[in-house]
Amino acid sequence: MADTMQFDLVSPEKKLMSGEIRQVQLPGAEGNLTAMPDHAPLITTLRPGVIRIEGGEGENEYVVTGGFAEISAEGVTVLAERAVAKGDMTQEHFDTIVEEFRQAHAKAKEVFQNEPGPVDDAAKLLSDMVAMGDEIGLSSKQASL
Known part of the structure; x- marks a missing residue:
């Protein structure tokens, strides 16, 4: 089992983050979920909430207003309707x-x-x-x- 996975967070304006992470907590439409390396493939819609990312450089948090997340063998890609670093909100x-x-x-x-x-x-x-x-x-x- 790999220790990290690729994570990409993209909004219509820009790519907010791309890199190797250990886990990500997502505000799924049906409830919060945590994705880690080797997670089963999944596509989910996102509700307004906070994405929490744990990686080699510590933790990062982003506020999203909705969007989609795809979890695959390659990692997690989030296509957010709108996203901003929590500290910038x-x-x-x-x-x-x-x-x-x-x-x-x-x-x-x-x-x-x-x-x-x-x-x-x-x-x-x-x-x-x-x-x-x-x-x-x-x-x-x-x-x-």
Whole structure:
């Protein structure tokens, strides 16, 4: 069994990380998961949350708003909708992202008035984003959905 695996984190703007790591914790849509070398192949969607990477240079954390992760024999590739190093996430940046999620939820409620599926999905994404803010110590100023 190998001690490390390749990890790549890519957002539409840039490649945030590429290198050998020991493990990565991902905010999967169905729950958190940890991938280590020789993990079974898997593709999953990501919910808003924090990716935690443990490698030879210590630990790194990145905030993602969603995306996809592919785990294979070669390693893990994350294609994030939006990603930023946790240390670079400011309250202002977080507020902007939460407001985008609020607007998407409001639009879903307007467009899909009698269809709970899309409205529930938008509410869940907004809720996950607010929870992620709590996890990293940022306030969402969110009273209720």
